[in-house]
Amino acid sequence: MTKVAILGFGTVGSGVAEVLSKNSQGIARRSGGEIQVKYILDVRDFPDSPFKDCFVKDFSIIENDPEVDVVVETIGGAKVALEFTTRALKAGKSVVSSNKELVANHGYELLQLAKANGVSYLFEASVGGGIPILRPLTNCLAANEVEQITGILNGTTNYILTRMIKAGLTFEQALKEAQDNGYAEKDPTADVDGHDACRKICILSALACGQHVYPQQVPTQGIREVTLADVAYADSCGYKIKLLGRCLREPEGKVCAFVAPHLVSCENPLAGVEDVFNAIAVTGNAVGDVMFYGRGAGKLPTASAVVADVIDIARDPKRDRGNQWGPGSEDLVISSDGLTSRWYVRANLSMDQARLACGEILPLARSGAPAQEAAFLTQPMTYPQLMDRLAGVETCSVFRVL
């Protein structure tokens, strides 16, 4: 019997309780014993909940109850969640989390703390929602040196971009639709400005390179600047615009990580990832390219990943899970300025001027384009080289081509 306390009865927390209850028989069979929710911590009251007898408002009840084996943290944010996670680990309880902000900012210290207390800190649900990605990365791909990770890591922005591409909505219209459908928060900043994707690529990068990567080390650009004109030009040459979180292994243990909109060729399976779905492509030096695809958010998908972590702990509470990483360092993350790629440029100039500036280009067309607008794909070059060539040009959009 494993006893669980859930911190926070919001979307994910209530999903965890639901999955543990709904699939209890199969979960007990696969865990080697029953998994029972003993406490749910929430400031609110839920008198009609089937779990109404579990609610507590004081964390110390959970902290001091030796029967609680696993604490599920679905509070979010990095304040209360940090305090409770720290106290739970110190009390010798394993912690399972869906909280990417906390892991991206405090993962190293919390993993160390877990190790020091002989327990586990697991957070499969923090990246890709229900998609199995962290455990496959650390276990199933353990024979590989991971060379690259490229992910569509945020369902909200992918939904917005899909609606712009498929329904011709503007960014603002698509954002409103996403909000109306519950896919975007009232304050959509964390999603549309790329912060959420940034936290997730930090976690993936840390697992791949073995050192903590902090969000402030990862240059992050969101999708506010993507226009319908860009979408149309991309479409004209067989590309889709996607917000990608990327991590590339560099020599001497360095890593290049960033978040930015990219043009992705329709030949690439990432281009077909639509709506709120996420996908993470991993390149290993033995396996080549593998991709993991599924729902990156939502109550039950995220709960699926949280409960998988709980089951893992229930099966074998004291096992070292090999998901540790080392401390971060200031010079770990290097700039993407050295990364050569083709570029998509939309600017106010003639195609002749574009050719004069950038050399061999692929001109793009769209119906209804203003006369002074040129859009094109460049040959492969670095960002500084591109900026050098475009000196003095009034650019509207500049996106990297994957």
Place this chain on the structure above:
Amino acid sequence: MTKVAILGFGTVGSGVAEVLSKNSQGIARRSGGEIQVKYILDVRDFPDSPFKDCFVKDFSIIENDPEVDVVVETIGGAKVALEFTTRALKAGKSVVSSNKELVANHGYELLQLAKANGVSYLFEASVGGGIPILRPLTNCLAANEVEQITGILNGTTNYILTRMIKAGLTFEQALKEAQDNGYAEKDPTADVDGHDACRKICILSALACGQHVYPQQVPTQGIREVTLADVAYADSCGYKIKLLGRCLREPEGKVCAFVAPHLVSCENPLAGVEDVFNAIAVTGNAVGDVMFYGRGAGKLPTASAVVADVIDIARDPKRDRGNQWGPGSEDLVISSDGLTSRWYVRANLSMDQARLACGEILPLARSGAPAQEAAFLTQPMTYPQLMDRLAGVETCSVFRVL
């Protein structure tokens, strides 16, 4: 230090040695100790191999060496491989295998034998080559009741179908090209007739339903009957023809499993899986749809999965890996005759006759079709219902629509 013996120095076996050598540092770090190849069993001589000092011709040397912790079986087939696997497990050595034929036919007894001897029998590489799928299914999706598995499980047939679709080659031309490129064997029966995909869906089904599913229980149809005409008709309505292995959970613990060509909508991510790539879509009752994608065969991708299993054992040799399943039974697998779906039909009749027979249909067109040929998609119905409606009609192709 973990010592490994590799049985068979063919494509996969030599890839395992190469990956263990090439990535030895990272593997040692992630395993908590060095992993060393002590023996390689092969009837042939490899005097120029960097592993030339490891070769032996007598399995009993491996069997009787207490230093050997893990035996990697990459012999293939179900005769010698069965004997050596049995002897290795009885000798208290864990066995890692890429051999789908052996697992699909003898998985239950070998898993039991491993358990009885306190060791592991792991076979991640037997399905999907390098794609992490078995461990994610048993661990990462452990919170779910798995409702469906749908896989493009054979790279050879997917290559042939892709070349038919994209280059307009006939089946025979595409098969020859696949053979010339080393993607198909000289005797392509196991691939093109679906037997390889059948073995893989048996393994996936056993993990999902917890009981052994034998290949002879799984109706299997290959791709020999897929014509360019079918490909063209499918294309005309936004579908691709793919060979799918499918497993559906049925009431009372039954399972419906089969292998057959299907029309897959271009909206479905499986339709975009091309060339020798494989993909496995899993539907869980919490996570919804997730998909795993990558190279389903090849030296290093397959070795990546084999070595991941070896690392898993090296980290914790005695751990129960939760990959057991129960014995099979004659009435476990039920017929797909109860499964309702739309159907693609190409037959020698007029479209009016087709309507008369099948009711509401979606007529399909292709250039150069003979006058007496009709192709269409039906409304959803079962196979017996379809056959009933088509009684007396001379059909050329009948494929299920996913």
